[in-house]
Amino acid sequence: MPKANPRHPDFPIPGGPELRAKGWRQEALLRLLENVLSVGEDPDNLVVYAALGKAARNWPAHRAIVKALIEMDEDQTLIIQSGKPVGLLKTHAKAPLVIMANCNIVGQWAKAEVFYELQRKGLICWGGLTAGAWQYIGSQGVIQGTYEIFMRIAERRFGGDLSGRFVLTAGLGGMGGAQPLAGRMAGAAILCVDIDPERAKKRQQVGYLQEIAPDLDTALAMIDAAVKDKRALSVGLVGNAAEIYPEIARRGIVPDVVTDQTSTHDLVYGYVPKGMTVDQVKSLRDDGQGQLMAASRASIVEHVTAMLDFQRQGAEVFDNGNLIRTQAREGGVANAFDIPIFTEAYLRPLFARAIGPFRWMALSGEESDIARIDDLLLEMFPDNRIVTNWIKLAREHIPFEGLPARIAWLGHGERTALARRVNELVASGALKGPVAFSRDHLDAGAMAHPNIMTERMKDGSDAIADWPLLDAMLLCSSMADLVVVHSGGGGYAGYMTSCGVTVVADGTQAADERLDHALTNDTALGVIRYADAGYDESFEEIAAKGIGHVKV
Numbered sequence: 001m002p003k004a005n006p007r008h009p010d011f012p013i014p015g016g017p018e019l020r021a022k023g024w025r026q027e028a029l030l031r032l033l034e035n036v037l038s039v040g041e042d043p044d045n046l047v048v049y050a051a052l053g054k055a056a057r058n059w060p061a062h063r064a065i066v067k068a069l070i071e072m073d074e075d076q077t078l079i080i081q082s083g084k085p086v087g088l089l090k091t092h093a094k095a096p097l098v099i100m101a102n103c104n105i106v107g108q109w110a111k112a113e114v115f116y117e118l119q120r121k122g123l124i125c126w127g128g129l130t131a132g133a134w135q136y137i138g139s140q141g142v143i144q145g146t147y148e149i150f151m152r153i154a155e156r157r158f159g160g161d162l163s164g165r166f167v168l169t170a171g172l173g174g175m176g177g178a179q180p181l182a183g184r185m186a187g188a189a190i191l192c193v194d195i196d197p198e199r200a201k202k203r204q205q206v207g208y209l210q211e212i213a214p215d216l217d218t219a220l221a222m223i224d225a226a227v228k229d230k231r232a233l234s235v236g237l238v239g240n241a242a243e244i245y246p247e248i249a250r251r252g253i254v255p256d257v258v259t260d261q262t263s264t265h266d267l268v269y270g271y272v273p274k275g276m277t278v279d280q281v282k283s284l285r286d287d288g289q290g291q292l293m294a295a296s297r298a299s300i301v302e303h304v305t306a307m308l309d310f311q312r313q314g315a316e317v318f319d320n321g322n323l324i325r326t327q328a329r330e331g332g333v334a335n336a337f338d339i340p341i342f343t344e345a346y347l348r349p350l351f352a353r354a355i356g357p358f359r360w361m362a363l364s365g366e367e368s369d370i371a372r373i374d375d376l377l378l379e380m381f382p383d384n385r386i387v388t389n390w391i392k393l394a395r396e397h398i399p400f401e402g403l404p405a406r407i408a409w410l411g412h413g414e415r416t417a418l419a420r421r422v423n424e425l426v427a428s429g430a431l432k433g434p435v436a437f438s439r440d441h442l443d444a445g446a447m448a449h450p451n452i453m454t455e456r457m458k459d460g461s462d463a464i465a466d467w468p469l470l471d472a473m474l475l476c477s478s479m480a481d482l483v484v485v486h487s488g489g490g491g492y493a494g495y496m497t498s499c500g501v502t503v504v505a506d507g508t509q510a511a512d513e514r515l516d517h518a519l520t521n522d523t524a525l526g527v528i529r530y531a532d533a534g535y536d537e538s539f540e541e542i543a544a545k546g547i548g549h550v551k552v
């Protein structure tokens with residue numbers, strides 16, 4: 001039985017033992033599609049997160065996808081082109097059930113303006129990373145990544161945690177909404193600015209944000225008190241980051257850590273320029289795109305100038321993956337790239353070992369299934385400090401949204417071992433239903449994104465998109481259930497290509513084989529990608545785990 005969804009009553013949360021499709025593999029993908037809408041930001045318009053990241057091209061396309069998933073046999077493959085199903089063809093039971101290509105535009109044409117025009121004509125939609133691939137699990141999906149970044153900063157600069165430290169950030173949307181909780185879990189007093197009061201309220205309702213301050217003075221006083229008491233606290237403030245950041249700088253206050261997760265990547269559908277309301281922006285989206293782009297960029301210039309100011313005064317400042325530096329540089333801030341990107345600054349040694357955000361969703365809808373898998377993780381990886389620390393924290397702090405799910409940073413071999421054990425638990429009836437495994441597209445072999453994931457690679461291979469394409473082909477050859485290739489849409493047009501994968505543990509022997517091949521090969525390619533770029537950690541991993549790397 002689906003569960004009521006208080007946030008979006010028309011989009012119930014899937015679950016229960018009854019199948020509508022002909023098998024659990026198809027049913028699983030259907031439930032994941034339903035789930036991304038149930039936890040999405042604007043499901044009425046199929047928007048899941050990141051301003052424009054959509055689950056399907058339009059409602060007729062969505063209905064056709066649902067019909068196909070319900071009616072298709074296990075030996076067929078559904079083909080989806082930018083959120084629209086275009087074919088249901090006979091393949092074989094070991095082939096993917098769904099393959100997708102979302103928003104891939106030929107190089108010279110891959111520009112925001114071209115994307116908007118194609119979107120207006122109904123020819124394309126952007127899938128974000130996890131929206132179009134039906135893998136999004138709400139703000140919980142990014143929270144460990146955000147937490148790990150805060151902890152790396154804490155270890156390097158602040159003696160191990162962020163207690164007594166002021167973190168300033170902005171953006172309380174689908175992904176940015178994880179920041180207040182991640183900050184609090186790291187011990188910080190974190191101030192999160194968002195222009196849209198509804199987004200702040202939403203994060204408070206789901207338990208990610210504690211307080212909403214009525215004005216900047218009150219917000220700063222609350223933060224100041226928490227810093228003095230070394231008390232973890234998250235405070236939201238409704239306002240424009242392009243005004244609030246410079247105002248904090250003008251007052252001579254220097255936070256310890258500064259970042260931003262507003263949708264700066266999209267100057268039309270994402271960022272709200274200074275002096276405008278959300279509704280004013282909406283009214284300009286069709287006819288005033290040029291005006292909106294110029295105004296957004298001018299505001300981002302002020303926003304980033306304040307961030308650079310904080311950096312000069314000693315704050316730890318980083319780009320959290322939203323192209324904010326790129327937009328500012330285009331607007332004339334020549335030194336915007338003095339701000340480092342989080343991947344290179346904090347996470348690359350993990351990615352070089354293909355340790356990255358791996359996630360699983362309990363298709364039964366039962367939280368007890370996730371609790372059982374949490375126990376399993378602690379049993380299987382007692383010496384993995386990142387995992388054990390994370391699971392204990394996640395259990396205590398993270399409320400479930402939509403289908404109960406968990407994310408944990410696991411690497412080569414670990415993902416496969418966990419998923420195969422889970423498949424056994426499904427088979428034995430120890431879990432109430434099958435479990436779907438996927439990972440973020442921001443993963444070792446899965447993404448080329450020269451201003452985010454692959455910035456300043458050791459060998460200069462930042463912009464080479466062969467890796468995610470190879471990953472997708474390898475995953476199709478390795479029996480994954482869903483394989484997708486995405487490129488950037490909106491302001492991300494031309495900036496990235498990534499690959500996503502989902503594999504369903506339905507307790508069968510065939511699922512065991514699929515999980516083994518797909519998850520093992522996915523991370524193997526990730527390690528090989530970094531070895532190819534010359535990272536020592538990758539060579540160690542290849543030697544330790546016997547990965548089939550061909551050295552030329």
Ligand code: NAD
Nearest residue numbers: 049050051173174175176194195196241262271272321322
């Ligand atoms: P979203 O569109 O759901 O939310 C963006 C939020 O920014 C909204 O709440 C909006 O009201 C607010 N906002 C816009 N302009 C503002 C302004 N001038 N001042 C204050 N608030 C403003 O997007 P999201 O899913 O939260 O993603 C945010 C950004 O992070 C995107 O660019 C996305 O691509 C990027 N991202 C990074 C990672 C990562 O791994 N680091 C992961 C996912 C997304």
